[in-house]
Amino acid sequence: MKRTSILCASMVLLFKISYSQYNLPPDRFYESATIGLKTFEVLKVDSLRIQDEYVSYSGLCDPCEIPIDDINYIRIQNGRKTKNGIITGLVSAGIIVVTGIINVRRMGDSLNDDIVGIVMLYMVGGTLIGAFTGHKFRKFATFYLHALDG
Amino acid sequence: MVKYLLSFLCLIYLTSCATSKVKVVKQLPIGVGLDTLYQSAFIIGPLKQAVFPLLDAAIFNQKLQMRSDEIMNLQQEDLAYIENLLRTKLQEIVPIVRLRSQFNSKNTHPSASFQVKVDNQxxxxxxxxxxxxxxxxxxxRNEISSMSLPDSIxxxxxxxxxxxxxxxxxMIIYNRLAVLNSSVLGISGNMRLETYIFIYDRNGRLLIxxxxxxxxxLIKGNRLKEIENIWHxxxxxxxMIKEKLQEILIKN
Structure with missing residues (x-):
């Protein structure tokens, strides 16, 4: 039992060491990715699986596998720009509201009683539009598998 | 009238040429001679993106970021070619010795090209x-985009x-593409190719x-062909660098 657990621990350690010798993306599976080969050929692939020594993907080829040593980089989708969109939307709505209030004051008019509601409406609207627009943009990250630490 | 028109055309011609230039930031001290240059590193750095105007630059940068892998692929593919191109040009005026890397020889691919990670998404x-x-x-991150490269060396x-x-x-040669500014809503932007050359003495003091x-x-930023044209x-x-270096070496 003890010997088996030591063997298992060694296998896990060995696996981690072999995995970390390359600058690999954080996950083992990606629905879609771009693979840049060392020959500068670029492949757009689906269902990318990253193994210890090679990557596999779905396609007409059989087997669809490429050794990691032949790969220059892997580009994967790394989230969406929703957060950036929310910030941009909020800031834009804030600028519109502040400019509006300044203009009303400059013209000598008094602010409406439901100003708070209007401000809230603008802020929420700006945030929603920003979030929606940001969500449309995907974020990508490129991992050069053989890059050295700086 | 014709005279004014000619002067105006001359001015336009001169200003358009003036934008391609080689600037001597540090002149070789008088009395110091260089009979051979020892090339220690030839580098292509990350594309420098514009910061201002904030929103316009962000939209334009987004277009380039979408193509970042293609841009980097292009640069990496041309790395050996442009290194050879500049070295051959400079060798017309001064012998250049390319050093076998000590750093690289410790790795599995001696003297091959290599990549180093930097803090750039x-x-x-x-x-x-x-x-x-x-x-x-x-x-x-600031050091990568700033012009103060000697601080990084x-x-x-x-x-x-x-x-x-x-x-x-x-001698260290550092090259990159740089976006100088972008137009309203990031529809287009101005991009150029930059090369920085640093020559140090034995004690690490900057000579040139x-x-x-x-x-x-002016590029739209959504076609790789535009960036290729600048890169080429x-x-x-x-x-131009050869001519400027020749001037410096002749003076001494």
Whole structure:
């Protein structure tokens, strides 16, 4: 039992060491990715699986596998720009509201009683539009598998 | 009237040429002669993106970021070619010795080109040409985009390098694409090719610093062909750098 657990621990350690010798993306599976080969050929692939020594993907080829040593980089989708969109939307709505209030004051008019509601409406609207627009943009990250630490 | 028109045309011609230039930032001290240049590193750095105007630049940068892998692929593919191009040009005026890398020889691919990670989300590595030493340390994101490259090259690194190879000088060449500004809503932007040359003495003191820039080209940023065209102006830039370096060497 003890010997088996030591063997298992060694296998896990060995696996981690072999995995970390390359600058690999954080996950083992990606629905879609771009693979840049060392020959500068670029492949757009689906269902990318990253193994210890090679990557596999779905396609007409059989087997669809490429050794990691032949790969220059892997580009994967790394989230969406929703957060950036929310910030941009909020800031834009804030600028519109502040400019509006300044203009009303400059013209000598008094602010409406439901100003708070209007401000809230603008802020929420700006945030929603920003979030929606940001969500449309995907974020990508490129991992050069053989890059050295700086 | 014709005279005014001619003067105006001359002015336009001169200002359009003036944008392609090689600037001598540090002149070789008088009395110091350089009979051979020792090339220690030839580097392609990350594309420098514009910051202002904030929103317009962000939209334009987004277009380039979407193509960052293609841009980097193009640069990496041309790395050996442009290194050879500049070296061949400079060799017309002064012999250049390319050093077999000490750093690289410890790795599995001796003297091959290699990449080093930097803190840049979209352009995450810098490319070192074959036979280069890893001499630049970008510690912050600002250092990568700023013009203060000598700060990223430590004096001790150069000293160790010259001692290891027993060479009197060390030349580092750093190249990148740079976006200078963008138009309203990021519809287009001005991009140019930049080359920085630093020549150090045995003690790591800067002897010569040259900055070479091509004329900024207005691009939309969504076609790789536009960026390729700017990148392929390296030939012109290499020629200008050669002429400027020749002037400096002749003076001494």
């Amino acid at each position: 979209h352009f995450p590595v810098i490319f070192y040409a074959k036979d280069s030493d890893h001499l630049i340390n970008f510690s912050t 430590s004096q001790s690194n150069i000293q160790n390098h010259t001692l290891d190879h027993d060479i009197p000088t060390s 610093e040259l900055h070479g820039f091509t004329k900024p080209e 102006q390296y030939d012109l830039l290499a020629e």
